Amino acid sequence: MEPTPPERRTSAQAPPRLSIVIPAYNESARIEAALSSVLAWLASCPWESEVLVIDDGSADNTSAIVHRWMASRPSLHLIRNPGNRGKGYSVRNGLLQATGEIVLFSDADLSAPIEEAQRLIDAIDGGADVAIGSRWLDKQRQTIHQPLYRRFFGRCFNWVTRKVMGLPFKDTQCGFKAFRRNAAQTIFRLQTIERWGFDPEILFIARKLRYIIVEVPVTWGHDERSRISYLRDGMQMLKEMGQIRSNSLRGRYDQAIAALKDTSEMVTPPVERDNSTPSVRARPGQV
Numbered sequence: 587m588e589p590t591p592p593e594r595r596t597s598a599q600a601p602p603r604l605s606i607v608i609p610a611y612n613e614s615a616r617i618e619a620a621l622s623s624v625l626a627w628l629a630s631c632p633w634e635s636e637v638l639v640i641d642d643g644s645a646d647n648t649s650a651i652v653h654r655w656m657a658s659r660p661s662l663h664l665i666r667n668p669g670n671r672g673k674g675y676s677v678r679n680g681l682l683q684a685t686g687e688i689v690l691f692s693d694a695d696l697s698a699p700i701e702e703a704q705r706l707i708d709a710i711d712g713g714a715d716v717a718i719g720s721r722w723l724d725k726q727r728q729t730i731h732q733p734l735y736r737r738f739f740g741r742c743f744n745w746v747t748r749k750v751m752g753l754p755f756k757d758t759q760c761g762f763k764a765f766r767r768n769a770a771q772t773i774f775r776l777q778t779i780e781r782w783g784f785d786p787e788i789l790f791i792a793r794k795l796r797y798i799i800v801e802v803p804v805t806w807g808h809d810e811r812s813r814i815s816y817l818r819d820g821m822q823m824l825k826e827m828g829q830i831r832s833n834s835l836r837g838r839y840d841q842a843i844a845a846l847k848d849t850s851e852m853v854t855p856p857v858e859r860d861n862s863t864p865s866v867r868a869r870p871g872q873v
């Protein structure tokens with residue numbers, strides 16, 4: 587569970603204001619459009635930023651595409667997982683290596699248009715430690731609706747997260763969440779779930795740590811190219827929920843938190859970046 591610390595920043599270079607982490611598994615059809623939108627929006631923002639694409643062991647040319655884009659974009663970085671490890675592993679790998687004051691992850695399909703990041707940033711500037719995009723707080727903001735069966739499964743899963751884990755949120759699964767960097771460094775080091783069920787776990791941990799969590803309504807256009815399998819991944823997510831519950835009952839999170847003493851001790855300084863050459867960073871083994 588314990589991650590290896592990222593490489594230490596040695597210079598006095600100020601960290602960027604925002605890091606955007608994009609988990610990517612076989613995303614060759616969608617990643618270019620995502621990079622184009624994300625980098626164009628960031629270029630219009632007055633502050634420094636960085637983008638980290640986490641290639642989750644793709645079998646297609648996702649990495650090659652990102653690599654090509656990196657040649658002319660020094661703020662774009664690629665991190666390769668040691669094989670296909672899951673969205674939860676990918677997000678953790680990216681967020682723990684992100685250097686921004688605010689760190690945000692977004693699905694590669696940009697179902698939430700990247701401009702919506704400003705709403706999460708505003709929530710963090712307003713005092714939140716964690717700002718989670720919500721598709722259900724303001725249903726009017728859903729531009730392309732999910733199919734009925736998907737809404738049904740999504741609502742059922744949300745009901746279970748409320749009942750089993752006591753999470754009071756309308757939408758735990760939205761792939762658009764932002765964190766104050768220190769909060770992300772602490773929360774994600776305690777994460778144990780590496781596939782789809784990681785969202786409720788990180789929210790559960792954040793609540794245990796008494797971080798301020800706000801749900802922010804975001805515009806959301808469903809992308810029908812979703813590859814989640816309701817039977818297989820749904821069963822797996824329920825199993826993971828049981829695992830979180832059992833971790834909790836066995837005091838695993840409390841022990842890990844107590845072992846931190848001062849949670850700020852866990853926060854590593856941002857990593858050093860050489861912006862003169864494109865970087866490909868791998869994190870073999872355990873995150």
Ligand SMILES: Nc1nc2c(ncn2[C@@H]2O[C@H](COP(=O)(O)OP(=O)(O)O)[C@@H](O)[C@H]2O)c(=O)[nH]1
Pocket residue numbers: 608609610611612613642670671672673674676692693694695761809811812813814
């Ligand atoms: N399907 C899948 N997606 C992954 C995996 N690891 C990371 N991802 C990324 O997780 C994000 C969510 O995937 P998506 O298919 O849009 O899921 P959905 O729209 O929430 O059903 C995308 O950015 C994927 O590239 C994995 O092992 N499988």
Ligand SMILES: [Mg+2]
Pocket residue numbers: 693695697809811812
């Ligand atoms: Mg999607």
